[in-house]
Amino acid sequence: MEPSTEDKEKWMQGALTLAEEAFQVGEVPVGCVIVLNNSRIIASGRNKTNETLNGTRHAEFEAIDSIMSNITSLAKEIGANTDSVNPFDVFSKCDLYVTVEPCLMCASALRHIRIRKVYFGCGNERFGGCGSVLNIHQDLSICSVENKDEPTYEVESGIFKEEAIMMLRRFYLRENERGVPSAPNPKKKNNRILKPIE
Amino acid sequence: MGKCNNSEEVDVFVAQIDPKEASASLKMLGSLFPLPESLGHLKRIRKDAQQTSLLITQTSDQITQDSILSILENNNFKLKDNTLSIAKVSKYPPVTREQLNEWKACWPMSFHEPRKEAPIEFTDSDLTEIEGFLDLVNTTANDAPGSKGQLSIAAAIIDPKTSQVISVCRDNRHRHPLQHAVMQAIAAVAEKERERRESKSDPVTTRKRKSLDSDESVIGNAPYLGDSEDEGGDGYLCTGLDAYLSREPCAMCSMALLHSRIRRVFYEEPRKDGGLGSAYKIHVHPNLNHKFAAFRIERK
Ligand SMILES: [Zn+2]
Numbered sequence: 001m002e003p004s005t006e007d008k009e010k011w012m013q014g015a016l017t018l019a020e021e022a023f024q025v026g027e028v029p030v031g032c033v034i035v036l037n038n039s040r041i042i043a044s045g046r047n048k049t050n051e052t053l054n055g056t057r058h059a060e061f062e063a064i065d066s067i068m069s070n071i072t073s074l075a076k077e078i079g080a081n082t083d084s085v086n087p088f089d090v091f092s093k094c095d096l097y098v099t100v101e102p103c104l105m106c107a108s109a110l111r112h113i114r115i116r117k118v119y120f121g122c123g124n125e126r127f128g129g130c131g132s133v134l135n136i137h138q139d140l141s142i143c144s145v146e147n148k149d150e151p152t153y154e155v156e157s158g159i160f161k162e163e164a165i166m167m168l169r170r171f172y173l174r175e176n177e178r179g180v181p182s183a184p185n186p187k188k189k190n191n192r193i194l195k196p197i198e
Numbered sequence: 199m200g201k202c203n204n205s206e207e208v209d210v211f212v213a214q215i216d217p218k219e220a221s222a223s224l225k226m227l228g229s230l231f232p233l234p235e236s237l238g239h240l241k242r243i244r245k246d247a248q249q250t251s252l253l254i255t256q257t258s259d260q261i262t263q264d265s266i267l268s269i270l271e272n273n274n275f276k277l278k279d280n281t282l283s284i285a286k287v288s289k290y291p292p293v294t295r296e297q298l299n300e301w302k303a304c305w306p307m308s309f310h311e312p313r314k315e316a317p318i319e320f321t322d323s324d325l326t327e328i329e330g331f332l333d334l335v336n337t338t339a340n341d342a343p344g345s346k347g348q349l350s351i352a353a354a355i356i357d358p359k360t361s362q363v364i365s366v367c368r369d370n371r372h373r374h375p376l377q378h379a380v381m382q383a384i385a386a387v388a389e390k391e392r393e394r395r396e397s398k399s400d401p402v403t404t405r406k407r408k409s410l411d412s413d414e415s416v417i418g419n420a421p422y423l424g425d426s427e428d429e430g431g432d433g434y435l436c437t438g439l440d441a442y443l444s445r446e447p448c449a450m451c452s453m454a455l456l457h458s459r460i461r462r463v464f465y466e467e468p469r470k471d472g473g474l475g476s477a478y479k480i481h482v483h484p485n486l487n488h489k490f491a492a493f494r495i496e497r498k
Pocket residue numbers: 058060102103104105106107417418
């Protein structure tokens with residue numbers, strides 16, 4: 001059952017709140033929520049790459065990890081087998097709402113967990129894995145032996161797009177005012193000498 | 199505007215300014231509308247006898263002309279007349295001088311003479327060390343007993359300057375679908391770094407912020423590694439480090455290595471869904487802001 005426009009805006013509003021929180025603590029302002037059966041938010045996350053010193057701690061990972069730490073009771077809630085809990089029983093009933101298009105890493109992670117659907121605010125031209133740089137969400141060629149059951153997922157973009165963009169702009173403007181060079185002025189590419197797999 | 203004669207063009211918004219405002223405007227433009235790295239070959243400003251124009255941003259359905267003008271206005275950006283025009287510019291950097299001369303007619307660009315790529319040469323002792331680390335990874339991957347359902351996959355992150363093993367981790371996806379060996383190994387490096395800082399009583403929250411690599415954007419922002427400056431790093435977790443993997447990493451793990459700015463990756467078994475040569479070539483993707491070297495090692 002497709003969420004109504006009001007539902008989608010309500011859930012994305014939750015994601016924007018998390019992005020704002022990231023902004024307040026000096027992280028790149030990206031936030032997300034994961035919604036079970038379009039009925040309630042069961043996890044949320046925001047970017048934490050500075051705090052953790054780990055450049056992979058994107059909002060999506062924070063939210064997914066919080067579900068994994070609570071997976072048994074969530075499986076119980078949806079009436080799935082709790083003797084040997086299968087996290088996919090839960091994730092396949094979940095939608096992700098994230099303010100910015102998931103990067104390649106997160107787009108692939110969302111395949112791994114078998115998310116049902118992904119809603120995002122603005123696109124991510126530099127890293128986006130759901131259409132901008134690659135189409136990881138729909139790519140059938142990445143079904144290996146072990147993840148043959150990993151379905152593709154649909155994405156829908158544009159919910160509170162302007163708000164998500166403005167939040168990013170505000171972030172980079174502040175970095176600039178602080179004298180921290182941020183996104184501007186792309187640096188010259190280093191010419192790599194070693195490129196055996198091309 | 200001249201004609202590019204270039205089949206691949208993109209539309210950009212251009213505005214005219216007073217030449218006296220050029221340097222202030224350029225500075226502000228950099229943070230208001232950073233250019234994506236894929237357009238890094240384009241100069242931001244064009245001056246000729248009649249006028250000084252700025253490249254504001256690429257046209258997109260994500261932002262309207264009016265909202266651009268209001269952002270500029272809110273930041274006291276002084277445009278000559280309060281309008282934008284659209285120009286066609288080359289989507290790609292010129293590869294030859296001829297292309298540069300032809301394409302810069304429509305908008306100025308920078309040009310870098312291509313460098314000849316040297317063949318890769320490893321000495322015998324390099325190869326011995328590489329094989330040694332791959333052996334370590336395979337031993338870890340096949341460690342008996344392993345818990346039930348655990349896959350024989352492992353990853354190690356090494357400092358090539360000291361040959362020190364910083365982390366070596368076995369795959370844990372049977373317990374958590376995202377805890378692939380690579381993700382575990384990166385998390386372990388970050389944890390070590392956090393511990394090291396705590397022991398130096400250099401709390402993460404108060405450390406000095408190092409300038410971010412200039413092309414960082416939207417997501418994938420790596421930590422501001424405060425004291426890496428005095429250690430010669432550029433502020434990213436795995437700068438200068440190598441990864442050794444028992445098999446080609448998936449797209450998630452390949453991008454995680456890129457986000458961490460790994461230097462080189464060595465793996466043995468190729469995988470159909472792999473991100474470093476098989477399904478994708480994330481390490482050399484032209485649109486991504488960092489590149490690294492990946493090697494598949496074949497052994498008898
Ligand atoms: Zn991500």
